[in-house]
Amino acid sequence: xxxxxxxxxxxxxxxxxxxxxxxxxxxxxxxxxxxxxxxxxxxxxxxxxxxxxxxxxxxxxxxxxxxxxxxxxxxxxxxxxxxxxxxxxxxxxxxxxxxxxxxxxxxxxxxxxxxx
Numbered sequence: 001x002x003x004x005x006x007x008x009x010x011x012x013x014x015x016x017x018x019x020x021x022x023x024x025x026x027x028x029x030x031x032x033x034x035x036x037x038x039x040x041x042x043x044x045x046x047x048x049x050x051x052x053x054x055x056x057x058x059x060x061x062x063x064x065x066x067x068x069x070x071x072x073x074x075x076x077x078x079x080x081x082x083x084x085x086x087x088x089x090x091x092x093x094x095x096x097x098x099x100x101x102x103x104x105x106x107x108x109x110x111x112x113x114x115x116x
Contacts, residue, residue, distance in 0.1 A: 005092065006022070007023075007089075007091040008020070008022075012080075013072075019058065020085070020088060021061070021088075025059070026057050029055075030056050033053075035053060037089065047075065050082075052070070054074050057085070
C-alpha cells in the first residue's frame with residue numbers, strides 16, 4: 001500500500017514547540033484561502049497571509065490556534081517560520097524512512113529499450 005504523502009517539521013518559538021504539517025488537508029486549507037504554495041509565490045505573501053498559512057499548516061496538531069497566535073508565531077520566529085515551510089516542501093512526497101532498509105540499496109527499474 002502506498003504511504004500517505006505527509007511531511008512534518010517542528011518550529012520552536014519562545015520556548016514553545018509547534019508542529020507544522022503538509023498533507024492533503026493542509027494543502028486544501030491553503031487552496032481554500034487562495035494560496036497555492038507550489039507556485040513559488042508563498043514567500044512573497046503579506047505577514048497576514050503567512051499567519052493564515054501558519055494556521056493551516058498547524059491545524060492537525062494545534063486545532064485551537066487563534067489568528068493572533070499564528071501571527072505571533074510568524075512575527076516572533078525570526079525568519080524560522082519561512083525556513084520550516086521550505087523544509088516541509090523539500091521533504092513533501094518523499095517516501096517514509098524504512099529503518100530496516102538502512103544500508104541496503106534500493107532496486108532501480110530500467111525501461112526496456114525499443115527498436116528505432
